[in-house]
Amino acid sequence: MDDIPVPLPAVPVRFMDRFRAFIRARHLAYRTEKTYCNWVREFIRFHNKRHPESMGAEEVNSWLSHLANNRNVAVNTQKTALNAVVFMYHQFLGKELGDLQFTNPSRGRKLPAVFSHEEAMSVLSHMHGTHKLVASLMYGSGLRVMEAVRLRIQDVDFSEPCLFVRETKGDKWRRTILPASICERLSTQVEFALALHRQDLKDGFGEVYMPNALAKKYPGAACSSAWQYVFPAQRLSIDPRSGVRRRHHIGEQQVRRFVNEAMKATGIRKKGSCHTFRHSFATNLLKRGTDIRSIQELLGHNDISTTQIYTHVVGTHERGISSPLDV
Numbered sequence: 001m002d003d004i005p006v007p008l009p010a011v012p013v014r015f016m017d018r019f020r021a022f023i024r025a026r027h028l029a030y031r032t033e034k035t036y037c038n039w040v041r042e043f044i045r046f047h048n049k050r051h052p053e054s055m056g057a058e059e060v061n062s063w064l065s066h067l068a069n070n071r072n073v074a075v076n077t078q079k080t081a082l083n084a085v086v087f088m089y090h091q092f093l094g095k096e097l098g099d100l101q102f103t104n105p106s107r108g109r110k111l112p113a114v115f116s117h118e119e120a121m122s123v124l125s126h127m128h129g130t131h132k133l134v135a136s137l138m139y140g141s142g143l144r145v146m147e148a149v150r151l152r153i154q155d156v157d158f159s160e161p162c163l164f165v166r167e168t169k170g171d172k173w174r175r176t177i178l179p180a181s182i183c184e185r186l187s188t189q190v191e192f193a194l195a196l197h198r199q200d201l202k203d204g205f206g207e208v209y210m211p212n213a214l215a216k217k218y219p220g221a222a223c224s225s226a227w228q229y230v231f232p233a234q235r236l237s238i239d240p241r242s243g244v245r246r247r248h249h250i251g252e253q254q255v256r257r258f259v260n261e262a263m264k265a266t267g268i269r270k271k272g273s274c275h276t277f278r279h280s281f282a283t284n285l286l287k288r289g290t291d292i293r294s295i296q297e298l299l300g301h302n303d304i305s306t307t308q309i310y311t312h313v314v315g316t317h318e319r320g321i322s323s324p325l326d327v
Contacts (some may be wrong), residue, residue, distance in 0.1 A: 007240055015051070016041065022092050031146075039084035052088060057097045060085055064102035075105050111313050113270045115139075115280040123272075126262035130231055133185055134255050135262075137163075138277035140179035142298050144168075145256065145274040149249045153190055154226035158183055165300065167211055174300040190230060197228045200247060205236060207246050282310045 012018045016037060023033045040052070046063050047055060060082075067073045067081055082100075089095045115123065120139050127135055137148045141163055150167040157164065161178040168174065178186070200206040207222040208229065214221065221227050229249040236247050252274075259274050270276070282295050296307040 019088065019092055026091075035080060036084040036087060039081045040088050043081075043085050053093060053095075056089075056095070057100055060089075060097060061100055061102040064100070068103040068105040073105055074110070078105050111309065112279040113272055113276055114283045114313055115268075115270070115272065115276055117280075117284055119266070119268055119270075120277065120280050120284075122266045123259065123262045123268065126265040127258055130189070130250065131255055131258040133182065133189060134231060134250075135259055135274070135277060136179070136182050136185075138274055139281055140182060141176045142278050142281035143176070144278060145252050149229075149231050149252055149255065151230040152226065153193060153228050153230055156186065156190060156230060158187060168300060172300055172302070174297065176298045186230075193228055193230055193232050194225055196232055196247070197225060200236070205246060207244065209239065209246065209248065279310070279313070282307070283313050286310050286314050 006020075008017055008021055008024075012021045019040065020033060020037060023036060028036075043060075043063050044050065044052065046066065047059050050059075063085075064078060064082060067078050073081075086097065089097050124132060124135055124139070134145070134148045137143050137151075138145060143151075143163075143165065147165050147168055151163070152166070155164045155166060156178070158178075161180065161183055163176050163178050164173065165176060166173050197206055201223065208227050210218070210222050210227065229247075231250045233248045233250055236245050238245055239248075256274050259272075259277075263270075263272050278299070282299060285295050285298075286292070292304065292307055292311070295310070296304055299307060301307045
């Protein structure tokens, strides 16, 4: 259950506990919390565990330059580290850093690896059951792995057909397509999840985790069928925050492991992962003539420039562009 926030003391005293509590009070995604806390912790350790309140722009500059010069991190990695410490100083400590002057990484942004349609289908053919269905949603609907495993029954609309992706990166809801070719399998999976939920209710359980304090706003919703996970875990487990025994969703690491094993079985010599399916969703739509704005909406990107990287991935010949020498 790597997406469940760790419990905090009722009255946080330690710096990192207070920082975590501050982040949660602003309802940032738990992944953002973990990322920010990891970078802030690394910043503090780099400066021999000095308290952040005793440091400022000079220490931030030296640390960010260290990441570029000694750690050789990518541009986006350094940006994430910068965002973490700036959030800590500006928002949490209320301390302005002014203009920062640090070394930028020499490593530019890399183009993502993508599967051709044939390669994606080959990887899927070496998978089976629930994990194959999750991977099919990553490729067929453009979901991140964490979005796929967190799908709730109310998020699936077979009448349109479409998916509502709510528990997302940055907590930005969106609507995306549901492939007709997997509707029957997904419907069977939903019926399985509902049957498992009915059995849990009979056994005195059946309550599911509710995000963003919705359990207080809608007291009975946690036991309703609508909020149950489409891909429930095999066993009940103890929620570390509340001590309640409940059924969570299947783990992201499970899916990643099965995707990696399927890739090895296909013999595809690319650096692929679960996220490669999402990249491939975008590039294959682009090849078929889907406009970039529509792809941006389906992926849930805030900035069109993030989506435009796929125009560099798709070969020019695949977009109908030919050399003047070949005319």
